[in-house]
Amino acid sequence: MNIAAVRSDFPILSREVSGKPLVYLDNGATTQKPCAVIDKISRFFEYENSNIHRGVHYLSMDATDQYDRARLRLAEMIHAPDTNEVIFVRGTTEAINLVANSYGERLQEGDEILLTLMEHHANIVPWQMLAERKGLVIRVAGITETGELDLDDFTAKLSEKTKIAAFTQVSNALGTINPVKELTRLAKEKGAMVLVDGAQAVPHLQVDVQDIGCDFYAFSSHKMFGPDGVGVLWGKQEWLNSMPPYQGGGDMIEQVSFAGTTYRGIPERFEAGTPNISGAIGLGAAVDYLNQIGHAEIERYEKELLDYATAAMSEIEGLNIHGRAENKVGVISFTLDGIHPHDIGTILDTEGVAIRAGHHCAQPLMDHLKISGTARASFAFYNTQEEADTLVAAIRKVQKMFA
Amino acid sequence: MDDLSDLYQDIILSHNKHPHNEGDLDPHTGVAEGFNPLCGDRLKVYLRQAEQGKGNVEAVTFTGEGCAISKASASIMTSAVKGLSADEIEAKVEEVVALLTAQDEPEIDLMTMGDLAALAGVRKFPARIKCATLAWHALLAALKDESAVSTEADG
Ligand SMILES: Cc1ncc(COP(=O)(O)O)c(C=O)c1O
Numbered sequence: 001m002n003i004a005a006v007r008s009d010f011p012i013l014s015r016e017v018s019g020k021p022l023v024y025l026d027n028g029a030t031t032q033k034p035c036a037v038i039d040k041i042s043r044f045f046e047y048e049n050s051n052i053h054r055g056v057h058y059l060s061m062d063a064t065d066q067y068d069r070a071r072l073r074l075a076e077m078i079h080a081p082d083t084n085e086v087i088f089v090r091g092t093t094e095a096i097n098l099v100a101n102s103y104g105e106r107l108q109e110g111d112e113i114l115l116t117l118m119e120h121h122a123n124i125v126p127w128q129m130l131a132e133r134k135g136l137v138i139r140v141a142g143i144t145e146t147g148e149l150d151l152d153d154f155t156a157k158l159s160e161k162t163k164i165a166a167f168t169q170v171s172n173a174l175g176t177i178n179p180v181k182e183l184t185r186l187a188k189e190k191g192a193m194v195l196v197d198g199a200q201a202v203p204h205l206q207v208d209v210q211d212i213g214c215d216f217y218a219f220s221s222h223k224m225f226g227p228d229g230v231g232v233l234w235g236k237q238e239w240l241n242s243m244p245p246y247q248g249g250g251d252m253i254e255q256v257s258f259a260g261t262t263y264r265g266i267p268e269r270f271e272a273g274t275p276n277i278s279g280a281i282g283l284g285a286a287v288d289y290l291n292q293i294g295h296a297e298i299e300r301y302e303k304e305l306l307d308y309a310t311a312a313m314s315e316i317e318g319l320n321i322h323g324r325a326e327n328k329v330g331v332i333s334f335t336l337d338g339i340h341p342h343d344i345g346t347i348l349d350t351e352g353v354a355i356r357a358g359h360h361c362a363q364p365l366m367d368h369l370k371i372s373g374t375a376r377a378s379f380a381f382y383n384t385q386e387e388a389d390t391l392v393a394a395i396r397k398v399q400k401m402f403a
Numbered sequence: 404m405d406d407l408s409d410l411y412q413d414i415i416l417s418h419n420k421h422p423h424n425e426g427d428l429d430p431h432t433g434v435a436e437g438f439n440p441l442c443g444d445r446l447k448v449y450l451r452q453a454e455q456g457k458g459n460v461e462a463v464t465f466t467g468e469g470c471a472i473s474k475a476s477a478s479i480m481t482s483a484v485k486g487l488s489a490d491e492i493e494a495k496v497e498e499v500v501a502l503l504t505a506q507d508e509p510e511i512d513l514m515t516m517g518d519l520a521a522l523a524g525v526r527k528f529p530a531r532i533k534c535a536t537l538a539w540h541a542l543l544a545a546l547k548d549e550s551a552v553s554t555e556a557d558g
Binding site: 339340341342343346347350357358359363366372373401402 | 406407410411416419441442443444445468469470471472474528530531534
């Protein structure tokens, strides 16, 4: 990978913040966008904009075609067996809400949902709302000292009562990569439906939903170098076809009359109303861009960067890294003795270093770790070892101020 | 001074390291917990009046975890409002909020403001204003013995 060339694909990376070159290490929150995506979206609005599935005119047919092609790109990216199983949604959060509301209808009082302690609120709250509505029981698999999922606990909490198991492939707060294939197999043995939260996996890893064997897979465009406001729910058609619609409106119907309405098949059945057309097309461009660099190359580069940054940060006295799983993506969550993460975030910002400080929408995990939050540096393939050095120097400055 | 050293003045850092009046207050007539959902920080403020809602505030203490700004602000607050009536405290809170959110460089009378003046540096860091106001909102709630208040409740 030619890092200089890659960085020049992302215009924002050459700007300054606080009079210092931007060091963007908040990729877990959202990623930056390459020219390929920005240009695709501008071109769409400048030259191609139209609604889809509606017009007989050229622009509408062209927009529909582009939207469908974006769907195909995404199906290929995650190795979905059928393009129609890719539903465009607003993001991971909406994808999970869709499944909880629609698939969740079939659960009955006393049924159980198994989650893990490292879930993002997006993979907790929709299930809690469902559980409250239907009288379900939520169980939570714990984690080990190093921040890995406790497989024994996960297995112990599975039973014939478990109807849904929902877990993240990659923890946004710890960086842990979960063995999702193994977890899926265990859950399926008990007959549970499996949803995998892929929000933090898709920017870093090659994903194959057929290999994982899960029933649903959810992710957001904005965390994988695409625009915000769009994302994907992939689901097995046997489920999707048997699920009631999530929202009603235009585009999702076959025929409407006041005597009764019939719904279209997938994917339209779950895409009521005008979708985020430019967003989906922009996301398609992000997939093309990632393919150009190559997932294997991205994984290799990021691993090297993570090892470098981890080693450099481990040398800082009084710095504690939370999450030391064997399999990790480029996320380093840390605390400094006697210094609150918020103060770290503010001081790093004045050095041009953007990180996130707080609970990372994972309060149950923070409670377990007995901390109110962490500072989190999250890397992408456009970050460099020099930037890791800048981060380390800035952390030392924080310690000096608070000495 | 640059903005950063304006924010983390020695007074702030010293209150953070050695906070005044940290701990429970027994007996107390009012207690409230301030919660900042954006960062998960919680501060509990205790106070004692002759009777709940009556008389000047005899003592104020706080407990909880927070950043340097919220801890220092709480620490400074506990000394600044001791002996004041409920009305005087409300006026004081208004004064502090005005100081924290001032568009222009505020005029500071060090004689009357004391350590409170050190909070002025926060206004250049909009993301941190809620850290500084957390304890003060909790204090107002504690006066009414209202148990809980969130920084997101007042927009
Ligand atoms: C693991 C995980 N799941 C879900 C989400 C929610 O994604 P979105 O806000 O894009 O819906 C996030 C975002 O931070 C995440 O990190």
